[in-house]
Amino acid sequence: MSEPTEMPSDRKGDHLRIAAYDERTQQPGPGNGLEHLSFEALSLPELDLEQVSTACTILGKTLKAPLLVGAMTGGNALAGQLNRILAEAAERCGVGFCLGSQRPMLDLHDSSIASFAVRDVAPTTLIFGNIGAIQLRDHLSGQDLDRLARAVGADAMMVHLNPLQEAIQPEGDRDWRGIHDALAEVAASSGTPIVIKEVGMGLGAQTLRRLRTLGIAGVETAGVGGTSWARIESLRHLERTPRSIAGEVLAGYGTGTAASIQLAREAMQNRLVIGSGGLRTGLDVARGIALGADACAMAWPFLKAAHQGVDAVVTEIQGVIETLRIVMFLAGAPDLHQLARTQLVDHGLRSL
Template structure:
């Protein structure tokens, strides 16, 4: 079994160097949806305000740098760059899994985003749900949150990844009861996050019965953790299964709509293959409160902090332009803009963004 540092660094290397996204550019479902273009928007572009409040924190735009990494020196450097970029742009920042901190307190420095970027408006901690079946309880969750100054905690759901991962932990039974017990006691809002297969209607109904603040959908169409784990294993059977299931899941656009229907009064964060501000706008119109973007910002941060800032700025400016062209002065107004079931030709250009 690979050690946690080996696994984290191999995940980073594969995400940065290999083709790990869904091969169909429109697997997310956003390309089949189109806004009505408003040639008379009755507002100036300068009036468009993309700021919003998420989990009680004010963001410059409904955007988070999505959960990615931590736990190794290389991962720590990437987190420092990502956190710095997020703080300068006034958007949220989600940490990768903090599992390493459970056994190695010294690993905290690789996750300590606020140490290098105290101006971050929102930081989300992160741990796998399966750890609740491995002795992790409220004291450990509280400690993880406190160690990084997190404003909320994401508990991620990744059964497919664990099924393919060498040495993966697939003991997912009993988690509903454990989530029900620990979520109200963590001391900060708890969200459940799927990592690339999306949240289906049956799952959303289960989550609706839990005392959690909301979800991150992370639907099909972006980075495939099944593919990443298939690239890491030497087992030819696991390799084949991982490649087959790289296409498994709920497209992001569909999952966002499902989650909003099932969780009408809770936070819904859209992620999974979101690669443009137009797609962020569509996610908002489908019911998301915000969107999270990971891989494009990670690849930009590999070059420099400035490149990551530029990538975030591009996403936000595309979002503001979409708002202007639909006559939406605020994010609240954007939520009311209808989407048509019609091909959006701007989706055809997204290959360069991915």
């Protein structure tokens, strides 16, 4: 696949261009909470590094590492190229892959579906489809959701909650009434596993308490500390406006990733918890697993690499997996079950 060269001028094009090239989209300030946490490094680990296993099973699929390429794109030619690069790299590395919002398939079914078609380059790995909760409330039954998943060969669907992004977005949907009931109805009638995610504001305690009443497979945190959608939408305003100012002020608003993972594990009990939001390295993934995540997703770092092609994404993913394996070795954890039981130290002072 050749490198993408042109940027389309639609909303998804704006998002891809701003997210990939404007570092201001990465949240300023205190971070996602993981940066305070460390493992005790063992100088006598009593393990053979070659025997350390990062393998796991997520929704019935075996992965070489508890890692997903996070939901980003689809809907136009550039997005389609990026999806194929990211999905092929995920397949080669044995990690999961998440498509971006399939909203364009609701509006322009035939012309946009090709940009979500990745099963030919990723025939076996775990793939998630994606749709916004607003679109679900306004247009979809459980059977429609099943059709969206089938059309792209997805194993499961992610449904994103993004009220802060919509509030700042120039053309955003501001009426968020009735979303929980719509989710309940669709989750009860769909045959597809559903994972509910945020997009960078994090899932807080009250939200998680409401989500756990639904028949869903799990959640993805997308906590504060990574890509900021308040900031991206703020940058899409062509001039300084009251909403663009609000987007700046609220760029780091919400629940940090470390806190959101812990809250999600508590609320969801044995259901799937995917940690995300500013995870950038295999050390972050290890911290996420030790806090209670079953797997972690990273979006923005792989978008940057995707602009260089499949090999660049493969190198980045392999770097994350190798770092995770070495951290596990140094923490004395031969597998992910042991890593999940490993205590993290907060600034070397407080055990978690």
